[in-house]
Amino acid sequence: MVLRELYLKRIRPFYHSEFVKILTGVRRCGKSTLLRQISEELIASGISSDKIIDINFENYAYNSLRNPDAFYRHVEDRIEDATGKTYLLFDEVQFVDGFERVVNSFRATHDVSMFLTGSNSKLLSGDLASELGGRTLSFRIMPFTFGEFCDFRGVQGAARASLFDEYLRWGGFPLVCAERDEASKAVVLDNLYDSIVLKDVILRNKIASPHTLETVLNFVVSQSGSTLSGRTIAASLSDQNRKVSAPTVYDYLRAIESACIVGKATRYDVRGKKVLAFEEKLYVCDLGLFQQRKSPVAEDIGHALETLVFNELVARGFKVFVGKIDAMEIDFMISGPEGKAYVQVAYMLASEKTREREFGSLEAVRDNYPKYVVTLDPVTRNRNGIIHLGLIDFLLDEGLLVLG
Template sequence: MVIREQYLLRIRPFYDSEMVKVITGIRRCGKSTLMKQIMSEISKNKIAGDHIIYINFEDYQFRKISNADALYRYVEALITDDNKYYLFIDEIQNVDEFELVINSFRSTHNISIFITGSNSKLLSGELATHLSGRTVSFRIMPFSFREFCELKNGYEDGMAKEQLLDEYMRWGGFPIVCKETEEESKEVLLSNIYDAVVLKDIIMRNKVASPAALEKVLEYVIANSSLTISGNNIANVMNEEEQIVSAPTIYDYLRYMEEACICDKVSRYDIRGKKVLAYEEKTYVCDLGFFHLKKNRIKDEYNYIVETLCYNELIARGYKVYIGKTFKGEVDFIAKRGQEKFYVQAAYMLSDEKVVEREFGAYDNINDNYPKYVITMDRIMMSRDGIIHLNLIDFLINDIR
């Protein structure tokens, strides 16, 4: 088992907090396993087993707990004294009005609450209304490349990191997919995850009237990961294919996709004006396996793949990420975490002087002293003018600072 230390490190300070710990992420990214790792750590602190309550709503035995009243009765019956309890609820979005019960337990019992869900609306919608200021959230991603290497070295000891990166860039980091060795099995599992996310977390949850149109839009978004997209542009493409879908409907679809954690919309940030710009957002798919599933990779697309990979790595490390807008152009990423801030340019290879000038020149109009990086797959580093050139594998394996 891969211990997901980069997430545990961020969650540990809140183990005993009254804040509700909300763990979100796409379906099958490893939220349940992470929750069990937290439970294991808590149990080692001499916490009695009957004071750790675990409910997994994808487990058939909990099928009858489908509403707030049933959830309240079940948990209340297990709390028999005033000592500290730890409540873990997996895939809580399956319970109607769950937020009412969570708020009640938080305010009336000596309890630490952890919940997971495959929908980011857990924070922005249901929970925000009743628990404003009383939640702390953690976004979980599929395996990072570092975690992928940790897993794979147990199966295929001695594989070169370059080989592992090629496999990772092709099949992504969903744990259940990473454990398979046969490509046919990987493809089947990845397709099943994709279908489950589309059906359960997008179509059924949002009562989508035209699933076929939604899937077309989703395929377009995934195939164009790291590119600027808009509802109007997608509507034009759809109309050319004789599938009439309005721009407002497409914007709804994009919101559903983001809530299901299958992709992120990333805003541009005006570096000079120091403000977020509400236009020309880029979209990044959460796992490169989906990119492989929906678009055959060719050499010219490696730039998109590397950029998507770097974005997902920054999110997994807990950074807030923006596209940097300068006076004459843009920087791929501005990464912020607490007081930490740095810039990233991501590309496949610095294949000629024109590409070198494009990537390093992106920083010409940025005069602050925050660290600036160019990340590529080149083996020979060409750092210059205070701009640090990093090999992609070195970036993925090691902390950037």
Template sequence: MIQRERYIDKIKPFIGKDIIKVLTGIRRSGKSVMLQLIQEEIRSQGIADTQFISFNFESLENADFCTADSLYQELKKRISSVQGKVYLFFDEIQEVEQWEKCINSVRVDFDCDIYITGSNAKLLSGELATYLGGRYVEFVVFPFSFEEYLESIKQEKEEVSVTEEFKNYLEMGGMPFLMNLRYDKDASMQYLRDIYNSVLLKDVVQRNNIRDVELLERMILYLLDNVGHSFSARSISNYLKQENRKVSAETILNYSKACCDAYLFIQLRREDLQGKKILSVNEKYYSVDHGLRESILGTNARNIDQILENIVCMELLRRGYTVTIGKNGEKEIDFIAQKNKDKLYIQVAYLLVGSGTIEREFGIYDSIRDHYPKYVLSLDEFDMSRDGIKHLNIRDFLLSKEF
């Protein structure tokens, strides 16, 4: 089991505190395992297993407790036999009807420490904000980083080539269960397609009562094909019109939001560096796992520049940065990443081939006069840093402890 220490380190300060810990993320990103890792951490603090109560609502074993009242009555019965603080773990809580009322009541009525997971941001954040304002903290669990992927490979192999495994990671992505398939190509792609279909049906179509599933799927294919490219609802609407499908910009926006709520995509807004404001047009979308993209489109190798950008975006989010796209006049900076008072500018390229490419990637920073670190990331093996702008190999960036 991969320890996923970055997440545990974020959660540790809240263990035992009267605040609900919420783990969200796309299905099969490792939230259930995170609950096990949290339990291991709590055990290390001297807490006995008898103080743990767990429910996985994807299991039929708990089908009788999928309403707020039935769950509350079952908890009341089980908690009465526990001495001391009780630690409650609820996996895929969104399967419980009006779950938020039960969770809020349990928090008030008993001496407990609560952890919940769910696969829909809209469902969780909306109900939590209504019933638990200020009493919960959220952690988004993403698929494996390249570092975690390597850790899983090292459990199977004595010798590992970072360069070769990065090529595999570009194709496979980081869904944790793939390590159980030993990253077999055919089996992995089938598994990823099944995840995609499950998310599409359960977390997008059913949760949002979408009737035109074919239109939704066409829009998703467009977003997958254009990860890292500027997006506008009108551009997709025009694209679909060429396929003889009339659809409003409002419908496109609603569908794209539903996909983001289900964590199929991450939406990044653009930041005007000259006007110092966030722009509400031409956002960019990134796939939460580029392996899902490969399983549907099969074009990661041909679109490697987009995939590298996608990987860097997700890595910044895993490390706790708030990420935007930088607009600087007519130029665009791939990522502006901020965490507390730290700030980074990042350009991503496949290879810095030729003076024109080098000038474009480094020259983007010419008019930015602040002193925050500026990076150009690529797969080049030689350090091309210049004029105070640092150049790093993307693999080194992904494995670095500095960011």
């Protein structure tokens, strides 16, 4: 089992906090395992197991607790039997109708530290946000990063680079990573995709036309890293004789994003220092899904690498935007508690035109935040204060990317 230190180190400071810790992410990305690791760390720190109430709502043993009254009574009785702070860990809590009021009741009436997981980003909004009134901390959980994939395989040091092509092709879903031959990986990935679409999009959102939803989703996944809107998607599908209206596409995009299948990078005007409410980019949460859905004849290495870096940045806890400066684009402007930085991603800087494009947009930015170009070039060359990083080094060493 891979210790998911990338997330644990950000969650640990709040283990005993009254804030409700919310872990969201696409189905089967490892949220349940992470919750189990939190429980194990609490016990290892001296917390008695009878002060930890751990319920996985996907486990049929707890099926009766999907009723909010039964859920409340079960937990309330156990809290009353404990002394001191109680730790509540509820996995896939969205299966409980009206869980928001129950959760808020525990928080308001008892000394508890609470952790919730769900494969729907709506956990962060709507009724829960209203009930808890800002007393939440959210953490987006992703499938394995490349570094975690190497740990999963037990490969260390320079040998980790030999796993890169496999990761680029099949992504980081733990169930897929556990398979060794490509035929088995493909079967697991296809079934995982179907499960996500059925349970977290179609059924949860009561989609009237599943076929149309799948058409939109396949298009969005295959175009990861592209600038998309409801109108452009509707127009593209209409050109392919698959009619769907822009309002329907927007509804489906909200459902797809809520299921954490894709992440959104909003465009940011670097000169004007403001977020722009148009031309957003969408990135699929896992490269395996992208590779399975993209055109077999298209050369998409650029979009694949951009998606890879976007997901890595999200996994590290950064807020990620697409930078705009005049007519030029910066792949990512990222922000975190330590400051900001800019990141350009490219396959290789094989020509002067490519070098000018990747470095030039960063050179046009007149602030002093760190600037990086990340590529697969075997040799890196910095330029005018802009740091050139090898992609594999960037993925395996968090310390190379510094905010300022």
